[in-house]
Amino acid sequence: MIELHSWGTPNGHKITIFLEEAGLPYRLHPINIGKGEQFAPAFLAISPNNRIPAIVDTDPADGQGPLSVFESGAILTYLADKTGKFLPRDTRARTGVLEWLFWQVGGLGPMAGQNGHFNHYAPEKVPYAIERYTKETTRLYGVLNQQLAGRDYIAGDYSIADMAAYPWIVPHEQHRQTIGDFPHLKAWFERVGHRPAVQKVYADAKASYATPLTDEERANLFGQKPKS
Numbered sequence: 001m002i003e004l005h006s007w008g009t010p011n012g013h014k015i016t017i018f019l020e021e022a023g024l025p026y027r028l029h030p031i032n033i034g035k036g037e038q039f040a041p042a043f044l045a046i047s048p049n050n051r052i053p054a055i056v057d058t059d060p061a062d063g064q065g066p067l068s069v070f071e072s073g074a075i076l077t078y079l080a081d082k083t084g085k086f087l088p089r090d091t092r093a094r095t096g097v098l099e100w101l102f103w104q105v106g107g108l109g110p111m112a113g114q115n116g117h118f119n120h121y122a123p124e125k126v127p128y129a130i131e132r133y134t135k136e137t138t139r140l141y142g143v144l145n146q147q148l149a150g151r152d153y154i155a156g157d158y159s160i161a162d163m164a165a166y167p168w169i170v171p172h173e174q175h176r177q178t179i180g181d182f183p184h185l186k187a188w189f190e191r192v193g194h195r196p197a198v199q200k201v202y203a204d205a206k207a208s209y210a211t212p213l214t215d216e217e218r219a220n221l222f223g224q225k226p227k228s
Contacts, residue, residue, distance in 0.1 A: 002026040002079070005043060006053035007033050008205045010167035011072045011109065015053045016205075017163045018076055020197035022083045034217040046070060057082070073105040076160040086159045093156060100147070100154045100161035104168065108144070111136045112168050115175045134176045141172075145182035152191060166192045170202075 002019060004026050006012035019026045031037045031052050038050045046068035047054035055075055060067040061082065069078050077098070080087030088094045115133040118126055144165065147154060154161040169189050172179045179186045192198055 001058045003029060003056040003058065004053060005029045005031050005046065005055065007031050009033075009052065010112075010170065011051075012053045013167040013170075013201055013205065014072050014164050015055065015075050015079075016201045017166070017198055018079050018086065018160065020200055021163070021195070022079065022085050024079065024083060034214075036216075055079075071105075073101055073164065076101065076164060080160050086163070088157070088159075096155040097159045097161045101164050103143075104161070104164040108137075108140050108165060108168050111140055112171075112175055116171065119176060120174060137175050137177060141169075141177055141179075141182050141185060145185040148184035148188045151184075151188075153188065158192075158195075162188075162192055166198065 002024055004015060004019065006015060006028065007030060016028075018024075031043060033052060037043065038047070038052060043054070044050060046056055047070040049070060051070070053072055053075060054068060054070040055078075057067045057069070057078075069075050077087065087097055111133055114129070115137045118129040118133055122129075144154070153159065154165060166189070169179070169185070179189065
């Protein structure tokens with residue numbers, strides 16, 4: 001059984017999509033990040049960076065008791081290796097999938113996340129930041145659009161690279177992106193969005209938080225201080 005500790009954000013949806021696609025039994029433990037539940041000691045024990053998602057595998061392959069994993073890219077890789085699904089074993093094909101998984105966790109996610117922050121959640125408008133992150137999101141859409149030319153999925157067959165990227169394209173309107181400007185990306189986005197597992201995840205998902213944020217939510221999401 002996979003114990004999934006998560007919330008309805010793009011990074012959270014990545015893992016739920018995998019679990020639904022793979023048919024892997026799991027139990028969802030909602031972590032309301034607007035209420036600060038990510039700072040609870042029990043959650044920090046499995047996710048020391050106080051970020052969702054995190055999992056606990058109660059039946060890992062080594063048989064040495066429950067195993068926790070945090071960071072969405074690491075979780076996707078772990079689950080793919082556990083199930084033998086959505087990550088090729090062939091060296092070249094596997095490397096291709098991991099390249100695009102790392103591209104998402106190191107580029108698309110952070111840049112689109114900052115885009116959303118400065119466009120919707122920042123307490124004051126910062127024109128330079130809005131322009132900078134909107135343009136960088138546009139650039140990354142262009143990179144993905146080019147990669148998808150002549151391909152149904154990002155790295156060949158449907159994989160964890162697609163599961164990682166798709167949730168970060170869902171809020172394209174909030175991120176000031178015109179998806180029709182990227183025809184290969186648009187076709188892929190529609191293709192992935194029609195998959196039954198993906199549709200189920202988004203039908204079941206509840207909004208994690210909405211604009212405008214309350215003062216408490218803002219403090220929990222953006223006002224965190226380092227531990228002494």
